[in-house]
Each structure stands twice: as structure tokens, then as C-alpha cells.
Amino acid sequence: MRATLMYQAGDVRIEDVPDSVIRNPTDALVRVTASCICGSDLHPYHQMTAEDGPARMGHELIGVIEEVGADVTTLKKGDLVVSPFAISDNVCEFCRENLQTSCTHHEATFLDGIADEGGQAEAIRVPLADGTLVKLPVAPDSALIPSLLTLADVFGTGYHAAKMAGIKPGQRVTVIGDGAVGLMAVLSAKRLGAEQIVLMGRHEVRTYLGREFGATDVVAERGKEGIAKVRDLTGGHGSHAVLEAVGHMPAYEQALGVVRPGGVISRVGVPQYDDAPVGFTSLFGGNIRLAGGPAPVRAYIEELMPDILDGTIEPGKVFDTMTDLAGVPAGYRDMDERKSLKVLVRP
Amino acid sequence: MRATLMYQAGDVRIEDVPDSVIRNPTDALVRVTASCICGSDLHPYHQMTAEDGPARMGHELIGVIEEVGADVTTLKKGDLVVSPFAISDNVCEFCRENLQTSCTHHEATFLDGIADEGGQAEAIRVPLADGTLVKLPVAPDSALIPSLLTLADVFGTGYHAAKMAGIKPGQRVTVIGDGAVGLMAVLSAKRLGAEQIVLMGRHEVRTYLGREFGATDVVAERGKEGIAKVRDLTGGHGSHAVLEAVGHMPAYEQALGVVRPGGVISRVGVPQYDDAPVGFTSLFGGNIRLAGGPAPVRAYIEELMPDILDGTIEPGKVFDTMTDLAGVPAGYRDMDERKSLKVLVRP
Numbered sequence: 001m002r003a004t005l006m007y008q009a010g011d012v013r014i015e016d017v018p019d020s021v022i023r024n025p026t027d028a029l030v031r032v033t034a035s036c037i038c039g040s041d042l043h044p045y046h047q048m049t050a051e052d053g054p055a056r057m058g059h060e061l062i063g064v065i066e067e068v069g070a071d072v073t074t075l076k077k078g079d080l081v082v083s084p085f086a087i088s089d090n091v092c093e094f095c096r097e098n099l100q101t102s103c104t105h106h107e108a109t110f111l112d113g114i115a116d117e118g119g120q121a122e123a124i125r126v127p128l129a130d131g132t133l134v135k136l137p138v139a140p141d142s143a144l145i146p147s148l149l150t151l152a153d154v155f156g157t158g159y160h161a162a163k164m165a166g167i168k169p170g171q172r173v174t175v176i177g178d179g180a181v182g183l184m185a186v187l188s189a190k191r192l193g194a195e196q197i198v199l200m201g202r203h204e205v206r207t208y209l210g211r212e213f214g215a216t217d218v219v220a221e222r223g224k225e226g227i228a229k230v231r232d233l234t235g236g237h238g239s240h241a242v243l244e245a246v247g248h249m250p251a252y253e254q255a256l257g258v259v260r261p262g263g264v265i266s267r268v269g270v271p272q273y274d275d276a277p278v279g280f281t282s283l284f285g286g287n288i289r290l291a292g293g294p295a296p297v298r299a300y301i302e303e304l305m306p307d308i309l310d311g312t313i314e315p316g317k318v319f320d321t322m323t324d325l326a327g328v329p330a331g332y333r334d335m336d337e338r339k340s341l342k343v344l345v346r347p
Numbered sequence: 348m349r350a351t352l353m354y355q356a357g358d359v360r361i362e363d364v365p366d367s368v369i370r371n372p373t374d375a376l377v378r379v380t381a382s383c384i385c386g387s388d389l390h391p392y393h394q395m396t397a398e399d400g401p402a403r404m405g406h407e408l409i410g411v412i413e414e415v416g417a418d419v420t421t422l423k424k425g426d427l428v429v430s431p432f433a434i435s436d437n438v439c440e441f442c443r444e445n446l447q448t449s450c451t452h453h454e455a456t457f458l459d460g461i462a463d464e465g466g467q468a469e470a471i472r473v474p475l476a477d478g479t480l481v482k483l484p485v486a487p488d489s490a491l492i493p494s495l496l497t498l499a500d501v502f503g504t505g506y507h508a509a510k511m512a513g514i515k516p517g518q519r520v521t522v523i524g525d526g527a528v529g530l531m532a533v534l535s536a537k538r539l540g541a542e543q544i545v546l547m548g549r550h551e552v553r554t555y556l557g558r559e560f561g562a563t564d565v566v567a568e569r570g571k572e573g574i575a576k577v578r579d580l581t582g583g584h585g586s587h588a589v590l591e592a593v594g595h596m597p598a599y600e601q602a603l604g605v606v607r608p609g610g611v612i613s614r615v616g617v618p619q620y621d622d623a624p625v626g627f628t629s630l631f632g633g634n635i636r637l638a639g640g641p642a643p644v645r646a647y648i649e650e651l652m653p654d655i656l657d658g659t660i661e662p663g664k665v666f667d668t669m670t671d672l673a674g675v676p677a678g679y680r681d682m683d684e685r686k687s688l689k690v691l692v693r694p
Contacts, residue, residue: 094609102608102633237440261446262444267631270627271625271626271631274629275624275625275626276626277621278618278621278637279621280617282621283637283640284617287448287449287641287643288640290625290630291636292631293635294632
């Protein structure tokens with residue numbers, strides 16, 4: 001079968017790999033009908049060394065069950081399913097608390113962490129299928145597929161940022177980053193009742209979509225100028241919640257600049273740093289909280305799906321480019337160059 | 348009048364200073380009847396340079412109103428009051444949200460931040476008296492004074508740690524630090540219903556008092572050994588909440604080691620560092636939250652006082668040494684050498 005491999009930074013190839021097969025009785029073999037490239041895939045695209053490659057890529061997918069292991073009880077051949085980016089048994093102590101990204105099962109990992117598997121491929125073996133996969137009540141060619149595919153990662157991740165920030169109706173929120181997760185954070189903040197949603201981003205096509213999703217203000221400036229503008233928009237004191245959807249240090253510093261005393265910085269951009277300011281003059285003095293982490297998107301799928309099915313929201317608009325597997329290397333390049341917002345892959 | 352001045356690290360003196368007087372119509376002049384030395388006073392006691400001294404000291408006090416400014420409406424001469432360590436107008440946007448430590452009034456500061464004033468003195472001018480001071484329904488020589496004095500800082504600070512951690516009944520909590528604030532954090536965690544309270548500390552007199560306040564386990568070990576022991580006590584996954592009442596980097600690292608995925612590190616020890624680990628392997632990967640800051644103790648006084656008045660709790664047990672003003676320099680030394688837990692000063 002064909003699959004995506006990253007050899008090192010900037011070097012993505014589509015190659016023939018051994019067919020995925022069932023290995024454990026709790027596995028499902030899924031024929032991928034829709035996958036995509038994630039903003040977080042760009043981190044290795046910038047940084048991966050040749051020693052760490054080649055790596056199978058992709059952790060978001062919708063597909064048709066082709067075969068299930070003997071112990072799988074809730075899924076059968078022919079079911080259309082969405083897979084969260086994190087595998088979980090959904091019954092352990094942490095899964096029961098809706099923190100599936102901390103599932104204690106020894107097979108729990110991110111989808112692109114399974115040996116010799118990845119979502120940007122024709123098929124994938126998904127471990128712990130009963131716990132991980134969620135059935136979709138549509139056909140594989142439904143027009144809702146792009147929106148439903150966002151449940152695999154970006155929508156759930158943006159929603160996690162908003163939930164961990166504890167956004168309450170009437171609050172002021174700033175979203176840092178106009179990538180797909182940032183835009184989903186805007187949609188999520190609106191869903192939770194934020195009164196003001198300031199989107200910090202300067203790619204106009206994206207911030208336009210951000211306004212459609214609920215942003216009330218857009219600030220294109222960065223650094224001190226951007227901070228001053230947001231503080232101005234928020235009555236001088238900053239935002240109750242800052243949703244940080246980038247992961248680089250300047251975004252963290254931006255968040256510190258625009259958060260209100262007593263407020264919260266909720267991070268879902270995977271941090272590309274280890275240490276950061278947390279002392280008296282940054283977090284402590286103003287009782288500012290730091291929250292967030294890898295989103296347990298499994299926990300949010302049932303909650304978010306109905307609004308997609310009935311057309312209330314259309315998060316799938318973040319996909320502005322469609323391609324087949326052969327187009328994946330170009331897709332990485334286009335996302336890196338910000339020509340594409342998010343690339344949907346139909347293998 | 349006599350007051351405490353710190354000239355530099357290790358150099359505390361009692362000297363004659365100009366009498367405190369009313370300066371603004373919202374001031375109250377308070378004759379101090381009980382004050383104390385705070386663990387946070389030991390930070391300048393270790394670090395202050397001669398250029399930063401001499402500084403007036405003390406931010407916790409009970410006293411009798413001697414005079415009030417023309418605009419003070421809720422207090423009168425003769426009232427016994429407790430003063431939180433932070434001055435606040437109690438009506439601004441942040442005060443109304445119970446974040447009095449972020450009061451926007453231009454006179455809002457910590458009590459030892461008022462020019463030429465301090466709590467370890469015979470008297471003090473307290474700005475914004477209506478907003479800051481709280482009347483006490485006892486006499487200045489009441490046996491309850493030590494416990495009521497803890498409402499000025501340490502009890503409210505320990506309670507803030509527990510509140511910001513969002514402790515729920517049945518949870519596992521670890522408290523780092525066996526100083527007065529750490530012990531108050533134990534009492535507060537118990538008040539909020541924690542099922543297990545592990546106190547990390549190795550001063551036996553203090554940890555004994557910690558057990559009396561509600562600690563279910565005491566871990567004397569530090570570093571990796573201490574972390575391993577707490578993880579063992581908490582079923583391998585760590586504590587839902589870690590209350591960090593020290594402020595030094597090893598305490599932060601200890602907190603990272605014993606917090607459970609999805610849990611929270613709530614800091615009330617004033618951080619003696621700027622940057623700290625917050626990346627994927629420390630906070631982010633496990634969705635661990637960071638909370639806390641200077642405690643808005645004003646917000647907690649009415650809530651905590653009844654249990655002191657009716658004898659349900661006796662937080663004043665943290666005072667193991669009593670002295671007059673002349674004994675304050677020795678009090679600093681004894682607290683620094685851990686011979687005294689907390690020194691009560693009767694000027």
C-alpha cells in the first residue's frame with residue numbers, strides 16, 4: 001500500500017510500504033477515506049534530522065472498517081469511523097475522567113506513534129479500536145466529511161483550549177494564531193459564550209474565516225504593538241482567557257502580554273520550548289493560570305458532532321486544499337509556505 | 348515610635364522613626380497590638396543589598412483604630428481590626444471578583460510597600476481603610492488573637508493555594524513545605540474535603556502539627572527519593588493537587604514530580620525564579636495546570652473567621668514564639684535557623 005514518510009526536515013515522500021494488518025485482537029484495520037496534514041506535522045517538517053527518519057506521518061483520519069480483531073465488539077466491517085489522534089482504551093482511570101491523552105494502557109500512543117503506521121496512508125491498523133474509534137452516521141462521500149474530520153484533532157483541540165480556559169458567557173477572549181487550531185479555538189470560544197473574541201493573526205484569508213467563526217476583532221500586529229492593541233481593545237486590562245494555538249515562545253510571550261490578572265493562558269500549540277517565564281512579573285503576581293495540553297479529543301466527539309450533522313457549524317471550512325496521496329509532499333510545502341491553511345487528503 | 352528596619356540581608360534593627368499619621372481622608376491610623384514575621388520576610392533577609400535598605404518590615408497585623416480620615420465610614424476609633432497584607436479599595440473591577448491583590452486603585456500595594464510604614468511597628472497608617480481592614484468581634488487580649496492574626500496572611504494564603512487548586516472532596520493532595528503557609532495549606536485542603544494529604548517536610552515538630560491540621564502522610568525525603576515516596580503513596584500516578592508553599596526551584600521540580608496527569612500545581616510560595624519548565628515533558632504533555640499567586644486574603648476573612656471564633660480550628664498554633672518589638676531581630680534569626688516556626692510580635 002502507499003503511505004507518507006518523512007525522511008528529514010523538508011523531505012516528505014510517498015512510498016510503497018507493507019500492507020497494514022490486524023496484529024492484536026483489539027485492533028481494527030481501517031481503509032482511510034479522508035486524512036489530512038496537521039499544523040503540528042510542520043514541527044518535524046522544520047526540525048527532523050535524518051537519524052530520526054524515515055517516519056510514517058498522519059494522525060487524523062476518517063475511514064471504513066475493513067476488518068476487526070476477535071475482541072472488538074462495537075465495530076464491524078463497513079462502519080465509517082473517525083479516529084482521534086490519540087489511541088485510548090476509554091476505560092482506564094484517566095479515560096473515565098475524559099483525559100484520554102493520558103490513557104494508561106500500554107498500547108496508548110498518538111496515532112503516528114504506532115510502529116509502521118500513520119494516517120496519511122491508504123490504510124492503518126488502529127489499536128484499542130473499541131476505545132478509540134467513533135462511528136459516523138454518514139456515507140464516506142458525504143459533504144460533511146471535512147467537518148467531521150476536524151473531530152479527529154483540530155476542532156477538538158481548539159475546543160480543549162476553550163474548555164481548559166473555562167470560558168464563561170460574557171468573557172473577553174484572545175486567540176493567538178490563525179492556523180486551523182486557532183480558528184477552531186475561535187469557533188469554540190463563541191460556542192462557550194465569549195462576548196469578545198480577538199483573533200491575533202495576519203493572514204487575511206484566515207482572519208476573514210476567523211470572523212466568520214466568531215472573531216469580533218482581528219489584530220494583525222505582533223510583539224509589543226500587538227499587545228498594546230489587544231489591551232486597548234480589552235479596556236486596558238487584557239483578556240480573561242488567552243487561547244495559544246501556536247507553540248513557539250513569541251506566542252507565549254504574546255499571551256503573557258494580553259492576559260488579564262486572574263485570567264488564564266490555555267495552550268494547545270505543542271510547545272517548542274522547555275522553560276518559560278512563570279515568575280512574579282509574568283504569571284504569579286497577577287494570579288494568572290497556565291492550562292492546556294494535548295487535547296483528549298475523544299472526549300469531545302459526541303458533544304461536538306450533532307452541530308456538524310445538523311449544519312449549525314461548518315468547521316470543515318478550514319480545509320482549503322484537497323489532494324490525493326501523491327499530492328501530500330506538495331501539501332506539506334504549501335502549508336509551510338502558508339499557501340494552504342489545511343490540506344485534506346483523499347488517499 | 349519604634350519600628351523594624353532591615354538594612355540588608357541579615358541586618359534587622361529596631362529604631363525610632365517618625366510617628367505614623369493620617370495623610371489621606373481614606374486612611375486609618377492603627378495602633379498595632381499583634382504583628383508577626385512572615386516566611387516571605389526571609390527572602391529579603393537572605394538577599395537584600397545595602398542599596399535597597401533600610402526598609403520598613405511587616406505586612407500582617409491586628410490593631411486598634413486610633414484615628415480615621417474624614418472619608419472613612421465603616422470604622423471608628425477603638426475598633427479592633429485585622430489587616431490583610433494587601434491594601435485594596437474592595438470596590439474596583441478586580442476586588443469585586445475577589446482578586447484584591449490586583450486592585451486597580453493607585454494606593455493599592457502590599458502593606459510593607461507603603462512609604463515609611465510597616466506592620467512590625469508600634470503603629471501604621473493603613474490606606475483605603477474601608478476597603479482593607481476588617482473588624483474583629485473580640486478584645487485585643489483575646490486568646491483567639493494568634494488564630495485571627497493568621498487571617499492577615501498565612502491562613503488566607505494557604506487557603507488560596509487550596510482554592511486555586513480547586514480541591515474537591517475525595518481528592519489526593521500533596522503540600523510542599525512545612526512552614527506556616529504549608530501547614531495552613533494542609534488545614535485548608537482538609538477543609539475542602541481532601542481525602543489524602545501528603546505533607547512534604549522534614550522538621551518533625553512542624554510535621555507533627557501538620558498531622559494535627561489534617562495531613563494523612565508525611566514524607567521527609569526530598570528530590571527523587573521524595574517524589575518516589577509520594578508517587579508510591581498516591582497509587583503511582585501522583586496527586587490531583589500539589590500546593591507549593593516554598594517558592595524555590597527545587598520545590599517547583601518536586602511539584603512536577605508528584606502531580607497527577609490532569610492535576611494542578613498551585614503556588615503560593617513567592618517564586619524566587621523567573622523561568623521554569625513548562626514544556627511537553629513537564630506540564631503540557633500531562634495537561635497539568637499551574638495556578639496561584641499572591642493570595643487575596645481579604646476575600647477569605649469573612650469565610651474563615653467563624654470557625655476560628657467558635658474554636659473549630661486553631662490556625663494560631665503556627666505561632667510557637669512570642670516576643671516584643673525588641674525581640675524581632677532575634678525572631679528573624681530564629682525563623683531563618685528554623686528554631687522558630689512563626690514569631691508573634693506584641694509591640
